[in-house]
Amino acid sequence: MSKNGTVEQRYLPEISRKEMDELKNTVKIASQKIIADNIERMKRADPHRPEAMKYFDDIANLFGRRQQEIQAEKEKGKKVIGYMCLFAPTELILAADAIPVRVNSGWYDTSKLGDRVVPVEVCPVIRSTIGAKMIELSPFLEQSDALISVLTCDGMTKLSEILSDQQTIWGMNVPRIKDSTQSLRFWSDEIKHMKTQIESFTGNKITRKNLNEAITQSHRATKAFRRLQNLRRTNPVIMGRDAMLVNQAYTWDDTKRWTEKTELLCDELEKRAQQKDWVCSPDTPRVMITGTPMFWPDNWKLPTLVEEGNPQGIIVADEQCSGERILNDPIGVDEWSMDDMLNAISERYLMASTCPCFTSKNGNEDRINWLINKAKEWNVQGVVYYVVRGCMLYAMEYSRVKKALDKINVPVYYLDTEYTREDVGQLKTRVEAFMELLNARVDF
Template identity: 25%
Template sequence: MAYKIGYVDPSFNTPEELMMAANLIPYRIFGDPTIDLMDADKFVPPNHCFWARNCLQRGLNGLDKDIKGIIITHACDCSNREYDIWYSHVPYDFYYFLNAPLKRDKISLKFFINDLKELKFQLEEHFGAEITDKKLYEAINLTNEIRKLLKKISEYRNKGLLLGSEFHAIIKNAYKSDKKDVLHNLKEKLKKLEIKEPLPYVDGSKKRILLTGSILDDTEILIYLESLGFEIVTDDLCIGTRYFHNLIEITGDPIKDIANFHLSKPPYSTEHPSSGRFDFIKTLAEKYQVQGVICLVQKFCEPLLYEYPFFRDSFKKIGMPFIFLEKEYKRDSYKQLSTKLEAFKEILRGVKK
């Protein structure tokens, strides 16, 4: 049985292919908004990112026994010093802090390649696996196939054949399961979608929206949005479009190709420059003819809190209805958003599809 490497990533810059080539299953650690943070609160002050503290609590509670090591990837401040807390209190023999760069230029690429090579070296040393170029390209081909399928499947959201929440659950599964199983399941899913009739819920009263924000890993929040009458036809999220928007280009140097892939993804709020994120959202919003944009942000998510006025003003300029909502990472708090969301739906009533 293959072992897993758990990784915490507030964005998406973790090279799954490196783990796969070491015969390990990359397992993205998600939060669990139903658990209590009693232990995490002993180590991290309560005004720190709710989601990151929740992930730490999951680690403290004990993760899946097949997980044999932890990678934490840099994206924002919450990933940096919390790594040391994980390292001190969640016992694993293998730990790696991946310094995913802030910038997307040549110097950063060179650095990221060095850091990926070091991760490769440490994985090989610790797990006694040889990560060859051949194995890396096998992994790359597999994840590229998965991305192509996810891209196709994602389009069914726009055709009214797949709920945004269903698609979210599919991506989550892709992040934490054996990629061979993922490929098989996605092929099956696509076959079913290709012959599927439009869903009965597509009654014209639903409001077509683009979902953006910080890391949103609880599918229930999407289900909640849908229950209020929103149809999530597209997104620019890590657990969403950012995972499959690009493919890894194959040039003969697999580590470089992986690094390049991550630095070429659509811009994100934790990077520099980040203003391109708005342009990417705008392009998606136009392509999928959404009526509005919902930006859901985890409480204390600084990168997004800094961007809010820019987003608000930029969407206003293009006449796109936009709502920014900060939420706690607790499932029973979602209903507190209903008044604002109902009001937003009213605004969208007059917006043409």
């Protein structure tokens, strides 16, 4: 802090404490309103909304209960380790008795602040996270004692360098070609090195017993996660937005409690299925979303437009690192020795990933196969390929994904957007036109 009350950084601009507090307060008030509005709209979409969703509505307030819980744990001496990508091995964090929490920013307003640091052509999720840091807006980012940054793209690489001005950053390098012995060996070394860093930072040894318990905890969460996704396979018993909120809440909630609450939700949904209590007509077009991750609360406009449009669609699946990719694949352990568990973690986080950062001699075949299988098994009638401008990896894979889905006669719509609320009217017209197309196919 300089004599005139400004914060001096290598990358972040100097902002007076007064301006920082004013901006933070303004964006926070707007965000709380958006959170409340999103939840109210989700309630209206399903008059018989499951009782269990009340818990997730509560935990969706990023400035509420969970923030206070984490702060109380920090005051007891527990460390918080934030992460910005699903490659971060959260089981290692849990095994070290620390709190894992995802810190990517879903605020539109802070992306404009990020423009002061990086060009507007940079991915807006990156710019938004920078902007949130500039005004200390994000509770979980500010509470993090260290951050795991996985270098999946140029934006994420420079983001870690920018944030290192103020926080401890651990970078993880992901091999670009995963289907090779060398790649898995390289990634295994990254996982083991991360284990050492977490142990040193927290002062807690990751023992075989603690890691076993963390993986078992992860297995229970995955089981609940998959149970929820499978309930979306047939006639709709839950709105897509509700399921997406539940999925994403895992990344900041207490793992054990999230698992219990998700199981309770699934109990309710199974009863609804038995009673044929559908949230919308079974003839409603079934939509899958893929592409750039969508982070709560601001970046919720596409799911809202799909499920509140005229005509309406129902989101039954997604292939996003902010959604179904979070917990879809369990860690496969055979012998439960320390080496076996670490190797299993390495394989799960690398081999199961469908991130577009990968390439191979056949292209990113895992992602293509995942999309095709999901479309067939969940009876997906249309796919919205969502890309925020500046997200090059997802934008560049669109043509290949479209060709693959065209072969199984599943229409794909490319929806590019800015990180703003200002284009909602234009997007509404485009999304409804796609829903009309899907409706016509269903009627036919």
